[in-house]
Amino acid sequence: MKRSLMVIGIGAGNPDYVTVQAIKAMNRVSVFFIPNKGTKKTELLRLRRDICERFIENSDYRLVEFDIPERSKYGRYKQNVELWREEVRRIYEKLLTESLAEDEIGAFLVWGDPSLYDGTLSILDTIGSSGTFDLDFEVIPGISxxxxxxxxxxxxxxxxxxxxxxxxxxxxxxxxxxxxxxxxxxxxxxxxxxxxxxxxxxxxxxxxxxxxxxxxxxxxxxxxxxxxxxxxxxxxxxxxxxxxxxxxxxxxxxxx
Known part of the structure; x- marks a missing residue:
């Protein structure tokens, strides 16, 4: 299976931080995967939706929401992170299988910059190296x-x-x-x-x-x-x- 993705940095919270490069990338996307981190962080979900509505010129894109598991705060930190990322990897693989066709481009909208304290790139690298998908993804930097x-x-x-x-x-x-x-x-x-x-x-x-x-x-x-x-x-x-x-x-x- 071949899948195409974009990991787009959308800045630190102000829609004005979204770069021209990010806007151009968003307008190429068919499916946006939007994480739901629980009722306490619904504002983050709303801001992602607002950014899509503000900058995407067409209306034929889809938003696919998914739940993010909470990482354990007990025990060894690195081990907890590895277990959490494994859970998220399985969720991502399911999203790519069920919600993204081979002729579509999917995207994750990442707060700040995808290279700084965010696990998306590492998780996608693991998926790509597993052989489950022929995975091609592009990274758009953002203002952290x-x-x-x-x-x-x-x-x-x-x-x-x-x-x-x-x-x-x-x-x-x-x-x-x-x-x-x-x-x-x-x-x-x-x-x-x-x-x-x-x-x-x-x-x-x-x-x-x-x-x-x-x-x-x-x-x-x-x-x-x-x-x-x-x-x-x-x-x-x-x-x-x-x-x-x-x-x-x-x-x-x-x-x-």
């Missing part, structure tokens, strides 16, 4: 929450002549590589920044790019309680919170 965070705070991501580290909160809790330059933290469900040296600067943002966007900046020691209060309030209001933040030792970072 990392880029949008820096733009909305009006700061560069890197210091002059230094590297930029992007990590998860789980990694941050193990070690903070501040001597290597600035650090961007994603996927922080527990507020790992609270344990940091209070002299570190933080540029924090939640729901970046959306109408609910919240931005806070300052020394960690001065704003961590405010951020924690805001995060808890936002989670109670929306049922979920998605945040990203930039950490730096220097009050003013310089780019090059």
């Amino acid at each position: 929450s990392v880029q949008a965070l820096a733009a909305n705070h009006k700061v560069p991501l890197n210091r002059i002549g230094e590297s930029l580290t992007i990590m998860t909160a789980r990694q941050l809790s193990e070690a903070f590589p501040i001597d290597q330059g600035n650090v961007v933290v994603m996927l922080d469900g527990q507020g790992a920044f609270r344990s940091l040296d209070g002299d570190i600067n933080i540029h924090w943002g939640a729901y970046i790019g959306t109408e609910d966007e919240i931005l806070v900046s300052g020394k960690v020691r001065d704003v961590r309680d405010d951020i924690e209060r805001i995060r808890n309030s936002a989670r109670n209001e929306h049922g979920w919170v998605m945040d990203t933040y930039l950490l730096s030792k220097d009050p003013k970072t310089g780019g090059e």
